[in-house]
Amino acid sequence: MTRLLTSLDSSPSHRSSSSDSQKRKLDGNGDEDLLPMMKRPKVSAKSLNRSESTRLQVLVRMMSGGKTIVIQADKNDTVEQLHHRIELKTKIPKEHCLVYQGKQLRLGHYLSDYSIEQDSSLHLRALKITKHPFAWELADNILEAVSRMLRGDLSVSVSDILVTFFVVSKKFRGEYLEIFLSSSVPAALVKLYASSLEINKSCAERSIKLVFDKCIELHDDQRRCFLPIVLEFFRLLRKVCPRNELYVSCRNTLGSVLELVYSSDESRSSLLSIGDEIFPCLKDLVKLMVKQLVDDDDDDNSGPCSCDVQKLSSFWQPLSYSIQNQAKLFTPIALPLQKDVLGKLYHVFGELLNAMGKGMLRLESLLARGGAVTAQYSQYLAILKIVSSMSELYQGGEERVAMLLSSRKASFGALILKFTKRGEDDDHQWIFKYKEATTFESRRHLAMLLFPDVEEDYGEMHEMLIDRSNLLAESFEYITEASAKELHGGLFMQFKNEEATGPGVLREWFYLLCQEIFNPHNTLFTRSDDDFRRFSPNPASKVDPLHPDYFEFTGRVIALALMHKVQVGVLFDRVFFLQLTGKNIGLEDIKDTDRIMYNSCKQILEMDPECFDSEAGLGLTFVSETEVLGKRKTKELLKGGKSIAVNSKNREQYVNLLIRHRFATLVSEQVKQFSQGFSDILVDTASFFKRLYVEDFDCMLGGGDNLISIDDWKAHTEYNGFKKTDRQIRWFWKILKKMTEEERRSVLFFWTSTRFIPVEGFRGLSSKLYIYRLHEGKDHLPTSHTCFYRLCLPKYPKIALMEQRLRLIAKDHVSSSFGQR
Incomplete structure (x- = not known):
């Protein structure tokens, strides 16, 4: 008998209906080519007498691993006739197909065309999911292997079939995973894991972990397809083994996938209906957090684990999204709460908030004893961020968090100082909801994170050579012509015809330049009537056509001074500061x-x-x-x-x-240009000024407003060539005590190029101060190395001579650079 390869349409025995045409279209998108079909000759009436040798008994498995029925047939029957017998027995209409060994059987062909033998297994599939028959076949093979293992047959390997499934699924990833889920493979594997036989349990565990591994291996966009499968495993394992390692592994994988889905705006819609599903994960993790935060008697307790906190965040974000987006307009709810996820979550929020209070109290006690913030507390801020986000769902929730943080201001501030770093992805904006609970040190720290690190490599610095007699004009040229990137590397400063370089010269340049910029005679800024150090933009500055450029230049200079931690002694008027924060003026x-x-x-x-x-x-x-x-x-x-x-x-x-x-209106252009120049120096788009109060900015730019303490000065000074008991040292401090405040600041400026010390006092300087013995003539003037905070004194024979020399360098025209190195 000659077999000819023909298309389905050319088969004389096939008469296509509309449903048949739909099947052909779907089959054309399948995984593999159909088996070659034979063009059969017309069958005579005599040949229809069936012999015993052509009779068949086939096993037909219903859809998705359902029950199996036995159907009597003949090898010379058409597939359509077999469908008819199945329909009579099961009432399932013909809008389904039969699959044998991964191949779909065509209605107009005969069973013998497919070499169907006695007791063969066929699978009945719905047409809408039959374009991947091989995937269904593999899924059924997994189910069959699990069934055999549960009956005690250990000769099969579920893992091998799973590997094959994921290998062939690459082209149709999402569709294959839908088949995997629809076939109830997760349920079968978990059922195998629940088996009393250890070998079955071990096989199931390997297989389930294989699924998780395949999920993690994928690229982010592909991994999102695994969400329904991982979620199904989570549901099933939570019922079977909610405490063991496999469940935790599943929970962690689910958290990773949820994090990916939440990060994609296109995929977030899939999170709207799973709040109830993932709440148990969050509850489990919160319970773990509470134990770690409260259990201070456990010597091995190293605090919450960063991995657990990350997973808590990965569950909280989609859960929060699900809750808030199920309603078109979500508003915080009031008590009493209904017994849904929101109600349950409120108790979880309260437990976590109270536990954080106890943990921060323990930290505060440690700080009071002089202890340091250790790694045990490294995850506290991350947990507080989650607690803060939870509080937004409930009326009065944010007030509860604010009350806790205000009562634990010292520990909150210490956590910010220790665990917020430059360059982190977290923008720390949530902290500023509780600005009143922060300390000055922590606010200053968060504001300074917006600046780049000052480079110590001179090759990366922006070099300037400035003539003192033309300070403002030349500085303007150097700063405005530089790119922001060049200025981010730091500044290397030298005055013309002077050898001195280094940080001391740079501090002096900042101070002298700001004296010029804010000099009222330059019409850029006006001085406050009540405080000669406080300034605001001058509306009359518009008379100078370059005034926008000068305000941008000033913004850069002030930002650079802050970046280099130099107190220039200039303060901003409250109105000017409020404009920089974008607030209205009252x-x-x-x-x-x-x-x-x-x-x-x-x-x-x-x-x-x-x-x-x-x-x-x-x-x-x-x-x-x-x-x-x-x-x-x-x-x-x-x-x-x-x-x-x-x-x-x-x-x-x-x-x-x-x-x-x-x-506002009269100086809006000046404020805008200043803001632009200031922002050029930042490496983050967040608002610098919104992180501070005006008093904070005063302290950062102008230094402390208290009188200089001689005792504090002395406590932070060390000696070389002198002992603190030498008479010259005693004379030195006695003379400083007799001086006026301005004279003391001039001596300090001569010594360090710093006229205004930080708000913390001398301990806020970058180094201790030093008095060195000068071995030259005993009547020479003192000299200084301002870069190293070093004052060099001769061994004066008399106090009167020392006082005369010190009062000379305390004069303004002398303290600026004279005698410095």
């Missing part, structure tokens, strides 16, 4: 900036309404009058403001518009 904010305007606005707001609206009232309209360089200018605060009278009903609006115009 009446009380201008109190120290413009006392006259403050009192006038106060009078307008507090004046008796009847008197204000009477003919004897102030007669104001919605205009602002300002004087710039001797010229008065009028500006309407509203459209048509000249004709709008200010009365008792709109006077508050008038005051607000007046303040906005005077302190």
